[in-house]
Amino acid sequence: MDFSQQIAQYIITGLSIGAIYAIVAMGFNIIHNATGIVNFAQCEFISLGGMSMYTLVVLLKIPILISFFISMATVSLIGALMERGPIRYARSKEIIILIFLTIGLSGTLRGTAQQIWGTDNVGVPAFSGEDPIHLPVGATILPQHMWVFGITFLVMLVLRHFFRNTMLGKAMRATAVNRQAAALVGVSVDHMVLLSFALSGALGAVAGMIIAPISTTSYDTGIMLGLKGFAAAILGGYGNFAGAILGGVILGVLESLGAGLLSSQYKDATAFLVLLFVLFLKPTGIMGYGESERV
Numbered sequence: 282m283d284f285s286q287q288i289a290q291y292i293i294t295g296l297s298i299g300a301i302y303a304i305v306a307m308g309f310n311i312i313h314n315a316t317g318i319v320n321f322a323q324c325e326f327i328s329l330g331g332m333s334m335y336t337l338v339v340l341l342k343i344p345i346l347i348s349f350f351i352s353m354a355t356v357s358l359i360g361a362l363m364e365r366g367p368i369r370y371a372r373s374k375e376i377i378i379l380i381f382l383t384i385g386l387s388g389t390l391r392g393t394a395q396q397i398w399g400t401d402n403v404g405v406p407a408f409s410g411e412d413p414i415h416l417p418v419g420a421t422i423l424p425q426h427m428w429v430f431g432i433t434f435l436v437m438l439v440l441r442h443f444f445r446n447t448m449l450g451k452a453m454r455a456t457a458v459n460r461q462a463a464a465l466v467g468v469s470v471d472h473m474v475l476l477s478f479a480l481s482g483a484l485g486a487v488a489g490m491i492i493a494p495i496s497t498t499s500y501d502t503g504i505m506l507g508l509k510g511f512a513a514a515i516l517g518g519y520g521n522f523a524g525a526i527l528g529g530v531i532l533g534v535l536e537s538l539g540a541g542l543l544s545s546q547y548k549d550a551t552a553f554l555v556l557l558f559v560l561f562l563k564p565t566g567i568m569g570y571g572e573s574e575r576v
Contacts, residue, residue, distance in 0.1 A: 286419030291541040292534055293416070297426040299533020300433035301492050305510025306517065306525035307440065308484035314457035314520050315477035318379045322363060324507025325390035326485025329356045331498030332394060334490045335403050345408055353486045359390075360482025364475050394500035402502075405493040425494045432491050436484070437526065444522075453477065457520075505549060509536075512556040518566030527567060531555075 305327065312320040330352055337348035363386055371382055408428045413421040444450040455463040456473040464470050488510070489503060496502075513532045517524025532552055540548040559566060 283419075287541065288538075289416075289418040290420040291537045293420045293422055293426070295534035295537030296530060297422075297429050297495075297533070298492075298537065299513075299530040300429050301488050301506065301529070302510045302513040302532055303526045303529025304433055304436060304484050304488040305507060306514035306529050307436070307522055308481040308488075309511055309514045310520050310522060310525050311477045311484070312481045313514075315453065315474045316368075316379070317376050318383065319511070320478075320481060321380070321383045321507070322360075322387040322390060323481060323485050323510070324503040325387050325394070326356050326360060326482045327489035327503030327506050328394055328498070328500055329359065329390065329503075330486030330489030331405065331493040331502060332398050332403075332489075332500060333486070334493055335398075335405050335498060338405055339403070345406070349490060352490055353483050356486035356489075357479045357483040360485075361475055361479040363482075364478035368478070369471070369474075391501055391504075398500050400500065402497040402499045404497050405490075407494040408491075423495070425491070429491050429495075432487065436487060440522065449476070509549075509552040512552040514566075515556055516559050516566055518568035521566070521568045524566055524568035531567075 305323065308323050308326065309320065312318065312323075333352035333355055334348055337343040337351055338345055343351070367382055367386060368379060371379060373379075407423070407425045409424045411423065411425075413423055414427070415421050442450075444454055452463065452468045453473050453476065455466070455468055456470055460470050463473075485503070485507075488506065489498065492498075492506070493502075509532065510529070513528035514520075514525050515528070516532060517526070517528025532555060535555060536548055536551040539551045
């Protein structure tokens, strides 16, 4: 494999992992837009999605398609219950208090998952085979990577349609722009916040499930993925969905190129170096234009 083929391979790999980061970043954005907080339990949604998929497919022998939707619904319910309990009834509604509350909830979910599934990494079967596909540019790609691209694109289309063409999505956008004004015109802000946590849980589960056949999964696999997804959200412009996609792709490609051309030891550091540069040079991110542009 010559140098140009290596670069092509790194880019393909980077686009694949970047798609995962983009989904995670969108999950962060949904809750931020509705509440203004950073939900660090998003990391655990990823782990729970992957481990739920493992339980249903490997242990219970349930078909992958059915397991996918059951896992997504289960983690979505966990996200909704998290909002319906600790978040909604917290004595203080200060943003910083709620953020620390999500950190505590993240640790609780992770500890519970460790007790249920243990500490071993486990594998999930690929959605449609494992024979590599050879591309004309000289790179190879696994069928699971095609599923990653396809599902990410589908998630983007569904969210775009939901927020632009449905009454519920428009109500969520109104809540994101101005909660008081939305309440005055009859939007149930509490219901929109509840829905944001449910959607965020679903997105985290999707990210965890589609990457599990590539890199295995465990009770804590979502920590690093979640933090990198958060970095992607900051890079693109926190709260901006198009920015989340752009940030995820850029971060994934930079990470893959850095690991391939420099050293894999720098793989995890890339995301946080990028985050530092963005915070220093352009804190609003690439596509961050202020509160009114968040959705």
